[in-house]
Amino acid sequence: MIAVLLILIPLLTGLAAFFFRNEKAARSWALFSSVLTLAVSILGLTVLKQAKYLSHQCEWMQGLGSSFSVGLDGMGQILCLLTAVSYPIIFLSTWHSNYKKANNFFALMLLAQAGLMGVFLAMDALLFYFFWELALIPVYFLCSQWGGERRIQVTFKFFIYTFVGSVLMLIGILFVYTHTADHSFAIGSFYKANLPLGSQHWLFWLFFVAFAIKMPIFPLHTWQPDAYEQSPTATTMVLSGIMVKMGVLGLLRWLLPVLPIASYSYGDTVSRLAIIGMIYASIIAIRQDDIKRLIAYSSIAHIGLMCLTIFSENKIGFQGVMVQMFNHGVNIIGLWIMVELIERQFGTRKMSELGGLAQKAPAMVIFFVIISLANIALPLTNAFVGEFLMFTGVFTSTVTKYNILFTVLAGLCIILAAVYTLNMIRKIFFGEANTLTATATDLRLNEKIALGAIVALIIWMGVYPKPMLDLTNEISDSILKITDVQHLLKK
Amino acid sequence: MNNVLHLAYLVPLFPLLGFLINGLGRKSMSKSLIGIVGSGAILASFIVSVWIFMQVKGGNTFTAEYFNFISADKLTIPFAFKIDQLSSLFLLIITGVGFLIHVYSTSYMHEEKREHFGRYFAYLNLFVFSMLLLVMGGNYVIMFIGWEGVGLCSYLLIGFWFKKPEYNKAANKAFIMNRIGDLAFLIAVFWLIWKTGSVSYDTILPAVKEGTSGLNNTDILVITLLLFVGATGKSAQIPLYTWLPDAMAGPTPVSALIHAATMVTAGIYMIVRSNVLYSLSPVTLNVIAIVGLATALLAATIALKQNDIKKVLAYSTVSQLGYMFLALGTGSYIAAVFHVMTHAFFKALLFLGSGSVIHAMGGEQDIRKMGGLAKYMKITNITFLIGCLAIAGIPGLSGFFSKDEILAGAFMKSPILYGIGLFTALLTAFYMFRLYATTFKGSFRGTHEQEHHLHESPAAITFPLIVLAILSIVGGYVGVPEFIMHGAHSLNDFLAPVIVSVDHGAAHAAGHLSHSEEWMLTGISTALIVIVVVFAWTRFSKKPDTAEPTGFGKILANKWYVDEFYDAAVVRPLNKLGDFLDNMLEKPVIDGLVNGVGKLVNYSSRQLRLLQSGQVGSYVLLMVISMLLIFALQFFLRK
Amino acid sequence: MPINYYIILSIALFCIGIVGVLTRRNAIIIFMCIELMLNAVNLLLVAFSKMHHLAGKAVLETAGTDGQLFVFFIMVVAAAEVSVGLAIIVMMYRNIHSVDVNFLNRLKH
Secondary structure, three states, X not given: OHHHHHHHXXXXXXXXXXXXXXXXXXXXXXXXXXXXXXXXXXXXXXXXXXXXXXXXXXXXXXXXXEEEEEEOOHHHHHHHHHHHHHHHHHXXXXXXXXXXXXXXXXXXXXXXXXXXXXHHHEOEHHHHHHHHHHHHHHHHHHHHHHOOOOHHHHHHHHHHHHHHHHHHHHHHHHHHHHOOOOOOOEHHHHHOOOOOHHHHHHHHHHHHHHHHHHOOOOOOOOHHHHHHHHOOHHHHHHHHXXXXXXXXXXXXXXXXXXXXXXXXHHHHHHHHHHHXXXXXXXXXXXXXXEHHHHHHHHHHHHHHHHHHHHOOOOHHHHHHHHHHHHHHHHHHHHHHHHHHHHHHHHOOOEHHHOOOHHHHOHHHHHHHHHHHHHHOOOOOOHHHHHHHHHHHHHHOXXXXXXXXXXXXXXXXXXXXHHHHHHHHHHHHHOOOOOOOHHHOOOOOHHHHHHHHHHHHHHHHHHHOOHHHHHHHHHHHHHHHHHHOHHHHHHO | OOOHHHHHHHHHHHHHHHHHHHHHOOOOOOHHHHHHHXXXXXXXXXXXXXXXXXXXXXXXXXXXXXXXXXXXXXXXXXXXXXXXXXXXXXXXXXXXXXXXXXXXXXXXXXXXXXXXXXXXXXXHHHHXXXXXXXXXXXXXXXXXXXXXXXXXXXXXXXXXXXXXXXXXXXXXXXXXXHHHHHHHHHHHHHHHHHHHOOOEHHHHHHHHHHOOOOOOXXXXXXXXXXXXXXXXXXXXXXXXXXXXXXXXXXXXXXXXXXXXXXXXXXXXXXXXXXXXXXXXXXXXXXXXXXXXXXXXXXXXXXXXXXXXXXXXXXXXXXXXXXXXXXXHHOOOHHHHHHHHHHHHHHHHHHHHHHHHHHHHOOOOOEHHHOOOHHHOOHHHHHHHHHHHHHHHOOOOOHHHHXXXXXXXXXXXXXXXXXXHHHHHHHHHHHHHHHHHHHHHOOOOOOOHHHHHHOOOOOHHHHHHHHHHHHHHHHHHHHHOOOOOOOOOOHHHHHHHHHOOOOOOHHHOOOXXXXXXXXXXHHHHHHHHHHHHHHHHHHHHHHOOOOOOOOOHHHHHHOHHHHHHHHHHHHHHHHHHHXXXXXXXXXXXXXXXXXXXXXXXXXXXXXHHHHHOOOOHHHHHHHHHHHHXXXXXXXHHOOO | OOHHHHHHHHHHHHHHXXXXXXXXXXXXXXXXXXXXXXXXXXXXXXXXXXXXXXXXXXXXXXXOHHHHHHHHHHHHHHHHHHHHHHHHXXXXXXXXXOOEHHHOOHHHO
């Protein structure tokens, strides 16, 4: 019931939002809908957490062996919570942004939420693919209608890029489907699919490329900085905060357990790509002047670490990745809120043109510094817990013999992250105010609430991460059990 | 749970509350209220610390676990505080010196605007909170929380006057250099988790002592080296020391508290805490001794030619920290802790004294423009002199005892170490009295207006100076060496339970030197130091060193060009690489490939388009031909 | 009468139609050729329906009527096509004063 509601609420309210004529009403409607979704999601975490509430199955395309099967496991809970938490924050923080045809904007945002929820909930491969595309389409329109000046070109590239990945994945899904024992798209049948060893290898790349484009992993990342830069900020938040998690979830739920042997044998290759990407993106981030691009590259580095950890294939790492997916989403949305504030006030995102904001906007600088520190994983912020576990996972990995080297190289990004993040703070906020920033105003109430919520989450998850870690316990075990290569090879 | 030391959480709780109150109420509270909250929080912590210290002295040590911070897979990291001899001693130093510096700050920072005043005290309280977490933490992860936390506070306080770009750069530099060390620290922690599955001292250290930890010699070597690299970041040793002198951009009380008395000693605390591990790794100990000594010497030479009063003290701090590492490297852990303690007293005193001077001079920090201040500022003069005497190692003051113990330990290990150590001590005496004489003796060299404003500082400033001066004198008597008075080294007895007693060789300092040898060493060093002190005092009182340095002096004045070297070797190549990757690889190659695929499709479709002539007849012809072909294929290829 | 005659006749008609469409440029003649092709198909359908309905009877009672039904459909479609097609040709003549299809190459743009 919970699972279905999580998809239905945004879907129906989103469709309804198309018919609003008043901008304010559409905005309030969207906020109301997102809060409702959040309430349902929290309900699923607290009161109604018995299995019978969390999953649902009914007929969909029975002839094909595909059913409408949705369910919330620990990872799904976390990601749905992330989606549910993010949306009210996004709507609140962009309360004063003006959009032409606002009803369409909010309707598409909500439809994207429905798609995202579906991806996180789907327990059927065809349904997963269905939602995967469903989430993409509203985002395409959001970027191409409300984006920056290069939006058409950039959105087109983004769409084609991710669509190529999706199609490859579809081929993979269909191939696996033909090898399932009961000709079914159900996730259980996929896990048990009897795949010839030779085909696992090319199947791996079909799936991996699809997920890697979404995450994105070097060298498939070039759509991302452009897309983040050109999208309206609310959409960028969805893209970077939630949508990239589709790829991570894909790796954990649809790639590793379905193709364990290929994942094992290509683990080192993928890890190397991830590490190259991390360092590469971090170094490029140091030289960026545009805040949006800087954050985009920083995000590539962070996601690279998740990918690296996933292919270390151990429980502590999996738990770290799942927790970090939530934390990364919250943190990066916080950063985008700041970017939006700055851009709306000064009409520029160039750090070289800013400076001295700390005098004029003390509340802003406090929030920004806290969120930035979370971004560089300072202890007692949420990201530390995730990154600590992830690094531990990489370091104690038994599937690679380069674990120490990988950790050290990936660890360099901790230092580089401090370099670019602190430079960003310094250039935007410190120093003397210039003519542009002299007229700055501080945060308004809606922004304070949104940022306050984010900071509260940062501190809570940083000091007492136990509730979230408990959620990840069971699912990590079950993924690991299916993925256990030593066991499989013996068989 | 039943142990009274469970209440130890009160110690960090008070500064945390102080941080929250001052941070949130900085705009609405009056300055005096902010000062009272800030200082009161630390005073409360200090009182609890004294109580804890008494408990520990009575033999009650305890590890208090509050909740599970992280538990994933088989790894459990409790949020635990370990209260034993070592941590209780550090608690006293941190909260005691911290309290004095808070009191000092209420006057020193009084000209700041109210919200900045509140911000300052909030940061300062947060720093004390982090530092307390660092020393109280019951495992390496809690220690790491404090470890990064103090780095953060240091960053915030160095950049406290955020309008000055160079201050912010110094703040960034401090944080980033610390992060380099932190990475090594983290990797050591991962290594421990990998091999032992735990991070708690109570699990790892006793097991290591008994040889049941699962760590082999290589593991211990790597872990200790990595932890030491972490310590070089935090405690400003070669190669990561350059941030500390730049950190003087922060307000002077901050320099006293963070960059002299407490934070920078975190590395020493950590190594003493892990002394079980270090004692099993002689190679690491040698590395530590050499790095420590090299840092001590290098920093002392740089200090000779600095003219900024705070820079001299900063390099002196780096040098003294090097001394402490020398002690660690020679296995005299207690001597290192002893020196941490005495150094906290006299270096805080010196920094606060310099703050008093800067305050009186209206912000001037260049000693070439001072001189003759003794007659204007009596209390500052006397207390500063006591500090200088203590750091130089004049017998009877605290610095003498701790320094002597370190040198004796070094002599045990190797006379060369002792020789260089003694030479560094002489340099220390020289530059400290160059500083003292140039500042307080001779005639005033500043502007007339400055002279007019010269005055002794208010009581909130002089009170901490007096207390610290007394501590700088008597602080050494907890560690009177064995050869002077039998059984008077109470610090030794107190800390003995936390220090592993290793029998093999040089690791053990005391007891192997005969008393006559010790008397001789002490005699030589004291005599030389006194000569140097007298020489420097007389020389710089008469003729201050105001000329621009040339030749070798210029190299020293420019700090051996190490900053320039780092800039050329790391910073600029990294920036160049960033530009290269962005402009030469990212855009043209990787993105170019992606766009290239798009362009290829575009191009080929443009070529194929030419087939579409628009002549309906040709389309039909094509259709007919194709159909015939399909028929033919069907027909001939059927079987 | 063997069915082969019908088949050969309709193939001949169909080929005449194709060749006509391909070689002639006058729209009306092309149109007539298309009709020719349609009728060739019609002829074939009727022929098959007449000749083979007995074989189909064994399977289905109404067998044999399907082919003739199709013919009606085709005739209806052809009639509709004539009305639309001739209208187009008339419009074309009004616009370019010619019924030569080679002038109609705007599709490539």
